[in-house]
């Protein structure tokens with residue numbers, strides 16, 4: 001991507017964000033990873049209620065750049081190139097953030113590890129899971145309800161297609177099963193961020 005185009009798209013994404021939290025010295029950089037319907041967005045919003053964090057939701061940001069998204073590999077490559085630059089900009093300013101995206105492969109996550117390292121951010125990884133039958137029910141319900149909050153177009157077919165892309169996270173991480181009580185993991189992360 002051309003430098004000026006990248007810069008102007010980062011700017012557009014920045015303008016789409018809610019009010020940013022205050023800068024801090026070593027900002028938290030929280031990354032969730034999980035298949036569609038496992039409860040990533042729900043988990044992120046619960047965490048953001050307890051900590052000053054800006055949520056970068058890839059599904060919402062995608063629609064800022066691509067109002068009628070096609071989810072093609074080139075579209076996603078373009079989107080994530082822009083998101084990575086946005087993350088760098090925010091962390092450089094000391095803004096704590098949470099990246100709400102599937103982040104299924106180690107190749108995708110490698111970029112994030114490197115950014116965290118380079119900018120000396122507090123990287124916290126979270127594997128978000130739920131039993132497949134729970135996910136199937138949720139996705140069905142999510143599709144049926146008139147939902148202004150949900151930004152994802154993913155359904156059960158997408159879940160099944162993406163299943164083969166899941167790779168083990170090769171770093172220390174939290175694991176949360178969102179069909180159970182998520183507060184113990186929220187508590188632990190809140191404590192780690194405040195430490």
Ligand SMILES: Nc1ncnc2c1ncn2[C@@H]1O[C@H](COP(=O)(O)OP(=O)(O)OP(=O)(O)O)[C@@H](O)[C@H]1O
Pocket residue numbers: 034035036037038039040041042043059102138139141142150152153154178179182
């Ligand atoms: N812990 C939970 N308790 C109750 N409902 C939940 C919980 N987690 C998620 N849900 C519900 O399940 C549905 C799917 O969750 P969510 O949208 O957070 O998944 P997601 O991982 O963000 O999916 P996608 O990758 O498609 O964005 C939503 O309607 C959400 O409200």
Ligand SMILES: [Mg+2]
Pocket residue numbers: 040041042059100152
């Ligand atoms: Mg989501």
